[in-house]
Amino acid sequence: MKKKKALITGLMALSLMFSSPAMADYGKYYQNLPVKVNQVAEFTIPSNTVSIEDFGGVGDGVALNTEAFAKAIDALAAKGGGHLTVPQGIWLTGPIALKSNIDLHIEKNAIIYFSPDKTLYIDKNPKAGRVLPCIGATRCKNISITGEGIIDGNGAQWRPVKRGKVSDTEWKRFKAMGGVERQNGSLWYPWDMKSGYANIADTPEKQESKRNDIFRINHCENVMLKGVTIQNSPKFHVHPFNSRNIIIDGITVRCPWNAQNGDAIDLSDCHRALIVNCTVDAGDDGLCMKSGDYKDGALVNGCEDIVIENNTVFNAHGGFVIGSEDICGMKRIVVRNCRFAGTETGLRFKSGIGRGGKTEDIYISNIVMTDITGEGIIFQCDYVNRPAGAKDDGKASHQKLEKVPEFTDIHISDIICRGAKTAIAAKGIEGLDCVHGITIDNSTFVYDKTGLDIDEKTAQLKLTGVRLVENKK
Template sequence: MTKQLYVIAAVCLWLLSACQSSTYKYEAVYKDLPFDMPRVEAPKFPDRKVNLADFGAVGNGEELCTAAFAKAIDVLAEKGGGHLIVPAGVWFTGPIVLKSNIDLHLEKGAVILFSPDVDLYPLVETVFEGLDTRRCQSPVSGRNLENVAITGEGAIDGNGHYWRPLKREKVTEGVWKQTIARGGVYKRPTYWFPYPQTLKGDTISNMNVPQNLKTEEEWQSVRHFLRPVMVSLIECKNVWLQGVIFQNSPAWNLHPLMCENVLIEEVQVRNPSYAQNGDGLDLESCKNALIVNSTFDVGDDGICLKSGKDEDGRRRGRVCENVVVDGCTVFKGHGGFVVGSEMSGGVRNVSVSNCQFLGTDVGLRFKSKRGRGGVVENIWIRNIAMMDIPTEPITFNLYYGGKSAVEVLESGEKVPAKVEPLPVDETTPCFRNIHVKNLVCAGARRALFFNGIPEMPIDGIVLEDIDITSKLGAEFIYSKNISMKNVNIRNTEGEKIVTRYCEGVEE
């Protein structure tokens, strides 16, 4: 009898396990995942709803709803959380600060439109471009939260064109004339800034981060330059973004920073192709993230993994790890899937599958430079389709200087000749153990470009079942242990494969 009970109990446990496995929405995505990672689930919220309109908000696109958003969130939080319903309408507002156990839910036809009035966005301590710094408060933000979501069928618009500078060569004549008609100032005749303070900030900045500001007066003097990311979630646990359109951000669009258990599904992330620093998703120093069935059409990198920059990033020491990207499409963007250049804390255990990159400057883009440090490793990429890639479907650039691959090409910058090695230390970036399988690219300028550094060559890259149609062939510089299995490069000019200062490039 006892034996029978044990058998029954074992069968019940197996059935329960099978049931749980079959009911998990993304079980297929986890199948054969080459690293251990917990299932990322959407957070649960109390079955409690409040409607934004009940707190005095008017959705006519003109009346400011900042106080109504704050009041509704406070009321929900005091009751233990729930869903803040944003009904159809255009809800014009200043910054929204989320709290734990809150789902900001946009119904069909709802648009949250953020005011372009810089005075509504005070300076806050944050991280941008991987550095500890100050920026204007993000339109949507949350810090140290647990169970937080933005869901629904509506749209969030950051009114970013009022914040961003503009380069004449990136837009049509009509867009240029419409933009400069607002006033502003010029760094050069073809480079426009919306405010004098914006231009001042640019002149004292390194990669968009001002240097050597010490007093509050000095910071305030360049406040208009300190464009915020649109959605900033810092050190949050159980984050869910679902269904919503996120568009027209002042700087980066979505920026989860040091978050854990992040689910991003079925979102649309949009910026004009000319949006400066208009990244789609920058997942920085996060752990356990699932990005699925989403589209990106932006002005900079599409889906990007980061982990801090230089000394600030190494001091933080937070790896970006356990990340799965599946079923996503990137249209315009500097890169489809990107790692870096801020990767000083390291990036590891990443899977990218079943994605398509349609006209991105680069398909798979890995970028860094001397001084960063950090190790990027254990990345598996499979089932990728690309077309109309102006540069390369896959590139490693260890000399990144802030320009897009297309801008580098147009500037005529040359690949460096033989480079003298530097001593290897904590500032030496490392890219190793990266696997790419089942990739097709129909149309690129160059098939592959690996540009490493002599003291730490790009190492252990496996390319398998790759088919590329391109003008030029593949070029490998300071790379080693490169394995190519069934790699078909159909180039129309030059040699199929060129290697310089390499070891173990196996065709």
């Protein structure tokens, strides 16, 4: 009797522990900021708790659990919300649609593994250009993913592969999966796979354009990702857009370094966000801010009130990135106390005509970087987005002089970078004021080839207390 009572007490304590997505002392990240940033707000999840096993889920890596996830989420939603626990096991599934007031809690040694059957992800909306995300939500409030488990997007079943980015051994592995080669064997698409699952488009190229993200939400409010590992996405890994009040704390995002469009954490048109204590090792941009065209009726437009602190980025095209789309602008963004070890560029600001907007009140400080293969800091205003296999004809995709990038009011200080090919590079567009009002202070760059590559006709940077040291190997 005493044992039973102790068990009930323990379960109640566990339930209470999960009644909120563990809102830590996030106020500490807003102390001593160089600009006033609106802080993320606490939210709670009801204490109801169920297991995926309660709804017929089987974590043997064979059974498909799409229906079990849907039933469990519906049952919790009917109670006003709660926590869906995923215990140890491999949980094969199709897309998971979260609802308001739901926490997906993935225990340690639990892996949610997304099925290679592409037909499971087809969006029934005839206007949809892409398939459903692995985990998604639309117009929801109070959603979270917590725990120490893994979410695996099974991205090799979706991504094209460039021959020049893989070894002979890796190339043979991809070809052994099936697929088709293009461009004289320089590009491989996952098409007519030996697994036997059907294609979902008329051509490999069209199917490639449908690739999904692992976590993609839109028009959502009060969102938390904490503790989990998110890996191997078909495209982007963590991609909230037109959403606000977002906390991303202590997650790991990883995929092969050569994963096409393998962005790690992209905030697209988000307000009030906090990204802290995360580890990234990805195939494209690491911590990235984007803003697309203005959308009537959107919860928010542009990126505002964002704090990024105490994160580690290993491989990525850029450690911290703004762009390539920043049409609705960037305001009040603070990035500090992060380390980039092995990224292609450190701080990357990229845009182009037709994709640009204005930045304001951007403060970046106390960043350490090592083994940067390209530029420690770069401003680029001629970026053109091209899918895999598209050729660079030397022409921008937009000829009209509209949506012109304006990188301004950006303040960078206390950077230590050892091992960049080029320390600082910047180039605007002739005749336009695209790069101005940029300050870089109290920083040291050890470069391998070029110290400064700044086009003074098109880019105005003010450097104070910047030390450039050639790396004499």
